[in-house]
Amino acid sequence: MPCFVMAGQVIWQCLMCTSHVPCSPPSDIPYESCLFTDVDECALGLDDCHPDAICQNTPKLYKCMCKVGYTGEGKKCEDIDECDNDFNGGCVHECFNIPGNYRCTCYDGFMLAHDGHNCLDTDECMFNNGGCQHVCVNTVGSYECRCKEGFFLSDNQHTCIHRSEGMSCMNKDHGCAHICRETPKGGVACECRPGFELSKNQRSCILTCNHGNGGCQHTCDDADNGPICGCHPKYIMHVDGKTCLEREEAAVEVSEGNTTAGADVDKRVKRRLLMETCAVNNGGCDRTCKDTSTGVHCSCPVGFTLQFDGKTCKGEFILGDTCVPTPCCKEQRDI
Numbered sequence: 001m002p003c004f005v006m007a008g009q010v011i012w013q014c015l016m017c018t019s020h021v022p023c024s025p026p027s028d029i030p031y032e033s034c035l036f037t038d039v040d041e042c043a044l045g046l047d048d049c050h051p052d053a054i055c056q057n058t059p060k061l062y063k064c065m066c067k068v069g070y071t072g073e074g075k076k077c078e079d080i081d082e083c084d085n086d087f088n089g090g091c092v093h094e095c096f097n098i099p100g101n102y103r104c105t106c107y108d109g110f111m112l113a114h115d116g117h118n119c120l121d122t123d124e125c126m127f128n129n130g131g132c133q134h135v136c137v138n139t140v141g142s143y144e145c146r147c148k149e150g151f152f153l154s155d156n157q158h159t160c161i162h163r164s165e166g167m168s169c170m171n172k173d174h175g176c177a178h179i180c181r182e183t184p185k186g187g188v189a190c191e192c193r194p195g196f197e198l199s200k201n202q203r204s205c206i207l208t209c210n211h212g213n214g215g216c217q218h219t220c221d222d223a224d225n226g227p228i229c230g231c232h233p234k235y236i237m238h239v240d241g242k243t244c245l246e247r248e249e250a251a252v253e254v255s256e257g258n259t260t261a262g263a264d265v266d267k268r269v270k271r272r273l274l275m276e277t278c279a280v281n282n283g284g285c286d287r288t289c290k291d292t293s294t295g296v297h298c299s300c301p302v303g304f305t306l307q308f309d310g311k312t313c314k315g316e317f318i319l320g321d322t323c324v325p326t327p328c329c330k331e332q333r334d335i
Contacts, residue, residue, distance in 0.1 A: 052077040052100060056287055059303035068279050069100035090117045092218045092232040092244070101279075109141035109212045118235075118244075119217065133159045140242050142195075142212025155179050157193055177205045217243045286312040 041047045041062045042055035049055045049064035053074045056063050064074025071080050082102040083095035091104035106112050106119035113120050124143040125136035132145035147153050147160035154161050157178070161170070169180035169188055176190035183189050192198050195211020207214060207226050214220035214227025218235065221228045231237050231244035238245050278289035283296030287304070290297045300306050300313035307314055 048075060050075055050077040052079075054282065056301060057304075058301055067100060068282070069102075087233060090232075090234070092117060092235070093119050093213075107141065107213045110217075121217065121243075131158050139212060140215040140217060142215070175203045177203060215242050284311050 039046075040057045042049075042057045047055045047062050047064065049062075050066065050072065052070045053064045053066050053072070056065060066072045066074055066077035069080055069082070070077040072078055079097070079099050081097045083089040083091070083097045089095035089097075089102050089104065091102075093107050093110065094105045096103045096105065104112060104117050104119075109122055109124070110119040111122050112118075121138070121140045123138045124130045125132075125138045130136035130138075130143045130145065132143075134148050134151065135146040137144050137146055145153060145158050145160075151160035151162055153159075169176075169182050174180040174188040174190070176188065178193050178196065179191040181189045181191060190198060190203050190205075192205035193211070195208055196205040197208055198204075199206050209216070209220035209222050209227050214222070214229065216227060216229035218232050219230040221230065229237065229242050234246065235244035236247055237243075277283060278285070278291050278296055283289035283291075283298065285296065285298035287301060288299045290299070298306060298311050304313040306312075
C-alpha cells in the first residue's frame, strides 16, 4: 500500500514495487514510482508573507508578492503614496492617499466623474431651483440667482425684492453688483458675496478662485481681472477656457467639428473604464492578474491549471523524475 513521508516542504507518496522496500524520500528509493502532492502553505497559513502581500503557492514551496498599491519583496511591503507625483495620482482636484490605494475628491460645486479622477460641474439649479426665488442660473462650480423685471436681489442672494422709490438701496439705482449697504451719511456702500472681490470702481465684483473654483473645471489661479483656468497634464483646455478635455477626446472633437461638453466626455470615459482592472480585488484572479486592452487576464503558476471560469487555479499531481522504468514502475504509472 502507498505510504506518505514528509520531505522538507513536500509530501512524497511512495508506491511500493515490493513489500520489503522501506518508505523514505525518493532519492533513497531508486526502484519505485513516486508522486508528490504539493502542500499549499498559503491555504494552510504556513507562509511568512507580509499581511499586505499575496501568497502564491508553487510546486515545492511558495512565493510572496506585495499587493497592488504596495512595494517590497513580499515578506516586507510598504504602502505606495500614489498622490506623491507630478500627476497628483491622476486626480484633477484633490488626492488622498490611503493604505494600498488612493481616493480623488472634488471641490464644492463639483462631483467626481465615473473614472474616479476627473471632476464635473454640479448643476445646483436642478434641485429646488438652487433655492432661488425667481431664476437660477448654473455656472461651472457654482450658480447664481437672478430676479425678474421689476425686482432686485436681496442681500441673501436668493430672494427678490420689488423695486420702490425712496431709499437708495431699494430702488436699484445704487449700482452695486451684489450687496448694497446704506451709510450713516445717507450714501451707499457696495459689498460682494463671499468668493468675490470689490473692483476698483467700488461697484462691480470680481470672481475669485474661492467661489466655485473660479468657474474652472480643474485648476484655478487668481489674476487682477479674474480667474485663469488650467487643466491637469493629461487634459487640454476646451475652447470655452474653463472646462477640460482628455487629449484623445479633444482630437475627436476637432475632427468632427463639434463642441463636446464635459458630460459627454465623461460618458465615453465611463464606458471605457467600467472594465475589470487588476487594481481592484486582483481582478478577481486566484493567482496572477494582468491588465489588457480588453480587460484582465488571469494565469496560474507551474503545477496549476486555470479553470473554466478563467479566474481560479487548481493544483495537480506531478510525476517525479526519480522513477526507474522497471515493469513494476510502469504498472504503477498505469494505475
